[in-house]
Amino acid sequence: MTPRLASGSLAVAERVLDRCDELAAISSSPELLERVHLSPEHRRANDRVAAWMAEAGLTPWQDAAGNQCARLEGARAGLPALLLGSHLDTVRDAGRYDGMLGVLLAIEVATRVARRGEELPFALEVIGFTDEEGARFGNALLGSRALAGGFDPEWWEDRDRDGLTLREAFVDFGLDPARLPSAARRPETLVGYLETHIEQGPYLEDADRALAVVSSIAGARRFEFTLTGVAGHAGGTPYARRRDALVGASELVVAVEQIGRAAGVIATVGRLQAFPGGINVIPGRVEFTLDLRAEHDRDRDAALADIRLRAREIADRRGLRFESREIYRADATPCAPWLQEAVASGIRRTGDDDPMTLWSRAGHDGMAVSGVTDVAMLFVRCGNGGISHHPDETVTVHDVALALDAFEAAVLAVAERVRAEAQRLGASR
Structure with missing residues (x-):
């Protein structure tokens, strides 16, 4: 296998890693990385990511759950959206790539599409979910559950270690609990969800492979x-x-x-x-x-x-x-076979003719998002034995560049599938 990189991908990967460093500096502690749901650091991270989204040519907004979102219209305004993203919150004493890398790679894919003037048969939306980790209120995936319409009102009374309820934290953050249902998406407004994430395990490193298709989430x-x-x-x-x-x-x-x-x-x-x-x-x-x-x-x-x-x-x-x-x-979340094939197609475009397939031992936002649309994931190798949720979490610039190219190619493969399906339906009428 000889990896192939598109022109300029290494430079973009360097920018992505620099931005991971910048986000890692937004922490509630000067000694370690900690950024939890509805904290001042959450606000600062959302604002910084929103600026990068706007710079990429996307239209950013923060939804009623505190997720940082942005949209790039497709061939015409109002088309259903393919969601790309991951999460921006962290555990305590975290690494700097878990979640953040996926959000930043999604922005760069949208940047490439926007700058080429690519007319996709769907809109692209980038999303930086909040509270994937559940580190503050003990109940994970709150941002993605809100997007999927799966938010349980009983969670409003969950408390953090200082005794503050989730409802109170929403109000302090400037969000209106009564508006939370407006964060929910309808299935007909979505094409699917793709996420790039570090593996959080040693299997890619042990196999000396950079990327893998995810078959399911544990x-x-x-x-x-x-x-x-x-x-x-x-x-x-x-x-x-x-x-x-x-x-x-x-x-x-x-x-x-x-x-x-x-x-x-x-x-x-x-x-x-x-x-x-x-x-x-x-x-x-x-x-x-x-x-x-x-x-x-x-x-x-x-x-x-x-x-x-x-x-x-x-x-x-x-x-x-x-x-x-x-x-x-x-419960386990199988990734949609058609989106898995799009991810595999993207990996093959980087020179890996036989992409590795892994199941995710860790939970991800796709578990919640699957309640409203099909999901799939691309794994990126992490070094140091695959360590994650730890300051020693690491990736290489070359692997990030390969992930960027594969992620973009996966989006284009989805576009080809959607166009072909539209033509098939048109011919059958």
Whole structure:
């Protein structure tokens, strides 16, 4: 495979990376990158991206959910839009490419289309979603859920770590909660959604490949587990009489990894806390979490059933009580085959005749957007073992240039498909 770059792509990729650096400087902390939903930093990032959108020849606006949007009309005004974008919010102590890279590449694709005077059979809209990460209010994808008409009014009472409700934060930001439904799009106004994103994993790097087609976005379920036994004196309680919740939880944590490995799913215990927490006290209660995700929901749910069965077996054997509460569910999102083929066609245009296909282990805005239109994704290799959500997150300028060319070619492939479909329908009348 010999990668091919269009003229000027490296220079544009350098600009994209410079702009990623500029956005990374917009943070609530001078020591690390943190930019959350409806914060002053969110406002500054939206304003900066809006300026770049206008510079590209697009018409920018901020929608009623706080998403930063822009539009380039197609062959005539008012056509349905192909959405391009990603998110602008971050986790705490984030890297500088997760989300941001996709928004900036989308702007550059629209720039190329606008400067060539390309008359597409649809409008192009670029969108920088907010609150994909859910870092402030604990409920991810709020911006894309609003766009897809999937916003739950119960979320208005969600609170951040300072006790501020989502409704109050909307008002403080200058948004009107009553206008939020106006952010929702109707299916007939959209052609589809394409997103470029760093892989957030090691598979491209291990294969020495720059780009991949995404087949689906993982279906995830999250739980809070509790094992309850009896607290007691560490010195005075014989082993035979102990009902140690922490030992039981530790056994279950190991079982979670074993079940996940055997089933080919990703099972993670991310938080564990023992009570009462005394150094000389047998833990009487342990609270811990489970994050379970897989390419297919049936595999994820089968692993969950095995984990619950093991939890009950451990609890019965050790005299403990097991309880679980589901706190999050997002079913797997298959990418639309026709849009996957457009992305694959774009990658082939860069010289990769046999594009790699991966499923996304991480969640993305496309999960919500799929509720209103077809979605697909292009992955870009990230270095350092694929690390993400970390300051060491990295990409190369050459890979970004390839992604730019592939993303543009994917948009043109979608245009060819839409034109062909219009001609077919016209001929059948």
